[in-house]
Amino acid sequence: MKKFTKLTSAVVPLNIENIDTDQIIPARFLKATTREGFGENLFRDWRYENDNQPKADFVMNNPTYSGQVLVAGKNFGCGSSREHAAWAIQDAGFDAVISSFFADIFKGNALNNGLLPIQVSDEFLAQIFNAVDSNPKSALEVDLENQTVTIVETGAQESFEINPYKKSCLINGYDDIDFILAQKELIAEFEQAK
Amino acid sequence: MSKTLVEKIWDAHVVKSEEGFPDILYIDTHLIHEVTSPQAFDGLRKRGLPVLRPKQTVATADHNVPTLNQLLPIKEELSRYQVDMLTKNCAEFGVELYGLGHPFQGIVHVIGPELGITLPGKTMVCGDSHTSTHGAFGAIAFGIGTSQVEQVFATQCLLQSKPKTMKIEVNGELGKGVGAKDIILYIIAKISAAGGTGYFIEYAGSAIEALSMEARMTICNMSIEMGARGGLIAPDQTTFDYIKGREFAPAGEEWDKALAYWKTLYSDVDAKFDSVLTFDAADIAPMITYGTNPGMGMGIQEHIPATGAQPEKEKLSYQKALDYMGFDDDSSLIGKPVDYVFIGSCTNSRIEDLREVADFVKDKHKADNVTVWIVPGSKQVEQQAKNEGLDKIFEAAGFQLREPGCSACLGMNEDKIPAGKYCVSTSNRNFEGRQGQNARTLLASPLTAAAAAVTGKITDVRDLLEKA
Numbered sequence: 001m002k003k004f005t006k007l008t009s010a011v012v013p014l015n016i017e018n019i020d021t022d023q024i025i026p027a028r029f030l031k032a033t034t035r036e037g038f039g040e041n042l043f044r045d046w047r048y049e050n051d052n053q054p055k056a057d058f059v060m061n062n063p064t065y066s067g068q069v070l071v072a073g074k075n076f077g078c079g080s081s082r083e084h085a086a087w088a089i090q091d092a093g094f095d096a097v098i099s100s101f102f103a104d105i106f107k108g109n110a111l112n113n114g115l116l117p118i119q120v121s122d123e124f125l126a127q128i129f130n131a132v133d134s135n136p137k138s139a140l141e142v143d144l145e146n147q148t149v150t151i152v153e154t155g156a157q158e159s160f161e162i163n164p165y166k167k168s169c170l171i172n173g174y175d176d177i178d179f180i181l182a183q184k185e186l187i188a189e190f191e192q193a194k
Numbered sequence: 195m196s197k198t199l200v201e202k203i204w205d206a207h208v209v210k211s212e213e214g215f216p217d218i219l220y221i222d223t224h225l226i227h228e229v230t231s232p233q234a235f236d237g238l239r240k241r242g243l244p245v246l247r248p249k250q251t252v253a254t255a256d257h258n259v260p261t262l263n264q265l266l267p268i269k270e271e272l273s274r275y276q277v278d279m280l281t282k283n284c285a286e287f288g289v290e291l292y293g294l295g296h297p298f299q300g301i302v303h304v305i306g307p308e309l310g311i312t313l314p315g316k317t318m319v320c321g322d323s324h325t326s327t328h329g330a331f332g333a334i335a336f337g338i339g340t341s342q343v344e345q346v347f348a349t350q351c352l353l354q355s356k357p358k359t360m361k362i363e364v365n366g367e368l369g370k371g372v373g374a375k376d377i378i379l380y381i382i383a384k385i386s387a388a389g390g391t392g393y394f395i396e397y398a399g400s401a402i403e404a405l406s407m408e409a410r411m412t413i414c415n416m417s418i419e420m421g422a423r424g425g426l427i428a429p430d431q432t433t434f435d436y437i438k439g440r441e442f443a444p445a446g447e448e449w450d451k452a453l454a455y456w457k458t459l460y461s462d463v464d465a466k467f468d469s470v471l472t473f474d475a476a477d478i479a480p481m482i483t484y485g486t487n488p489g490m491g492m493g494i495q496e497h498i499p500a501t502g503a504q505p506e507k508e509k510l511s512y513q514k515a516l517d518y519m520g521f522d523d524d525s526s527l528i529g530k531p532v533d534y535v536f537i538g539s540c541t542n543s544r545i546e547d548l549r550e551v552a553d554f555v556k557d558k559h560k561a562d563n564v565t566v567w568i569v570p571g572s573k574q575v576e577q578q579a580k581n582e583g584l585d586k587i588f589e590a591a592g593f594q595l596r597e598p599g600c601s602a603c604l605g606m607n608e609d610k611i612p613a614g615k616y617c618v619s620t621s622n623r624n625f626e627g628r629q630g631q632n633a634r635t636l637l638a639s640p641l642t643a644a645a646a647a648v649t650g651k652i653t654d655v656r657d658l659l660e661k662a
Contacts, residue, residue, distance in 0.1 A: 015510070016510075016511055016514070017508060017511040018387055018388070018487050018489075018511065020487065020623075020625045022604075022623070022625040022626070022627060022628050023625065023626060023627070026627055026631075027257075027604040027605055027606040027628075028605065028606060030229050030257075030258075030606060031229075031258060031272035031273055031275075031276050031606070032272070033232035033233065033236075033275065033276055033279050034232075034233065034236070035233050045626070045627050045631055045632075050613075050631065073511065074388070075387060075388040075391070075421070078387060078388065078421060078487070079323065079418075079623060079625060080322075080323050080604075080623075081230070081321060081322055081323040081337040081338060081339055082229075082230065082339075083230070083233075083321075083339035083340040083341060084340075086339070101388060101391070103388070103391060103421055104391055104392065104421065104423055105323060105337055105338070105339060105418075105423075108338075108339060108342070109339035109340075109341065112339060112341035112342065113341065122507075126507075163216065163355065164214050164215075165214060165215045165216060165353075175341070176341070176342075176345050176352075176353045177241070177344065177345050177348050177349065179353065180218060180345065180348075180349040180351055180353065181348065181349060183210065183218070184349070186209050186210055186218065187209060187218075187220070187246075187349060187350060187351060190209040190220055191220075
């Protein structure tokens with residue numbers, strides 16, 4: 001799994017609430033049988049016209065905005081469990097997603113791929129959007145070790161929560177299968193006791 | 195110590211619990227399908243691992259299959275490749291597959307219960323968010339991502355933090371023309387598309403207890419639409435009667451043993467829930483959605499809430515949803531013409547749904563402006579419908595009865611609603627583009643969908659029932 005420790009980057013702001021995984025990657029792109037290449041269809045129907053022309057008003061088509069951090073409104077990643085959503089975001093070059101609220105399954109999928117979901121307060125999310133509004137190049141610093149996110153320009157900082165086990169997985173690049181298989185004998189014991 | 199039903203089942207499946215770590219939770223049954231499994235099988239190959247317990251794994255092809263001429267080779271190349279890949283993977287790893295042409299094939303959440311694979315007290319997962327459907331039997335059932343599919347393949351376990359618990363009680367009697375779908379759309383509209391996040395929900399109360407198993411499945415199915423990991427209902431005589439005699443259900447002594455255990459599966463009287471909500475069944479009208487998430491629903495006679503009445507920071511997203519749907523705020527949907535009616539999906543494609551629709555449309559015909567698709571949940575449902583002559587009723591009404599699959603619920607196969615068209619759908623999601631690019635979805639019950647099919651417009655089904 002991809003490791004994550006620290007990053008400083010400008011952000012791509014997407015101030016919309018309840019962004020579901022059908023918007024992140026529409027079902028018609030789920031026919032692929034590998035994990036690669038979903039990035040080009042990330043937010044496909046918001047990003048492109050039917051004739052594949054980029055929609056000028058969508059943030060990812062605006063060269064003013066770039067960066068490894070996607071910032072979105074609350075309840076990000078709701079709906080379908082498709083992990084393709086996390087793969088698409090990562091494949092498009094993002095390493096972290098910030099929102100004031102994440103849907104459970106998306107959050108788990110992101111963590112299992114080394115894409116860091118950062119849940120901040122509504123107030124801090126508004127501060128990020130404001131900072132990017134006034135200066136699109138406004139950068140964020142994300143520090144996983146210390147569990148902080150900082151708006152570099154203003155120095156405003158907030159801590160975020162993350163399960164300590166998942167944190168160590170991200171920092172070290174371990175995944176859950178490595179963790180469970182290391183204690184495989186417990187599974188057989190459980191099955192026998194059942 | 196008193197426990198909730200979720201806690202009883204969870205605790206019985208914990209392989210290891212350690213402070214600071216998620217629990218290692220044992221999974222009894224793993225359901226898989228063609229869309230979210232290929233990358234997981236690939237992962238096993240890369241690690242050189244087998245499927246640890248292939249006999250606890252069941253596969254079917256449902257998301258990406260055609261619903262006409264299923265026995266012919268799939269036309270679309272990528273879809274054919276994906277379905278072939280499932281066949282190949284199942285053969286290589288020793289997993290039972292109910293693929294196209296098999297009499298047990300169907301939507302994964304329809305076949306589990308009808309085959310007696312879904313049982314009270316089990317832990318069940320699937321790479322599909324509507325796995326919560328199986329909770330109707332008093333099982334812990336939830337959707338997972340593909341990395342977790344690989345995890346269950348490799349270990350028959352999942353690392354999971356114990357969820358918070360919520361009890362939703364619905365008491366009293368439902369009105370005429372109001373069913374399980376209306377109950378769940380009502381609850382979601384009340385608590386929002388995110389109101390259940392982090393929770394496992396136990397549905398209870400006299401209105402829930404009075405429901406059939408199939409209706410209970412409709413309720414549990416949509417738990418994810420309020421963000422909940424799962425939903426479940428304590429098993430009772432209705433549950434036991436449904437399971438008895440099914441293909442893979444326990445029989446003989448095994449049945450007696452299982453039944454004795456199942457009877458212990460209820461929340462203790464003084465068990466503590468993290469949240470409790472109570473609703474009155476009499477307040478629930480036939481429901482319909484007007485927006486682009488399942489929380490944007492209302493009683494069919496109500497007006498779409500005003501944009502001005504929304505919280506300030508939600509106004510933009512709210513108005514964006516209404517613009518997508520082509521609806522004005524503070525307006526009624528009654529009489530609004532519709533183009534398509536889709537009766538199907540893991541929410542409402544079981545035999546009772548088809549019977550209810552057939553009973554309503556008997557001696558009626560669809561309106562000229564509407565295309566109606568009925569997609570049964572499984573081969574067994576399809577066969578049963580034919581045995582009962584429902585196919586003849588649908589044909590006479592101008593409804594097209596197709597073959598089983600997820601179909602227009604997610605528009606992955608060719609069953610798509612064209613851009614700009616309105617579809618009254620018995621499925622579970624009204625997201626932008628869910629049923630096809632720029633398609634507009636209105637979620638409703640099978641009865642409300644049937645009423646729209648017959649009149650060609652949004653109709654309060656109660657008006658038609660009263661005339662009958």
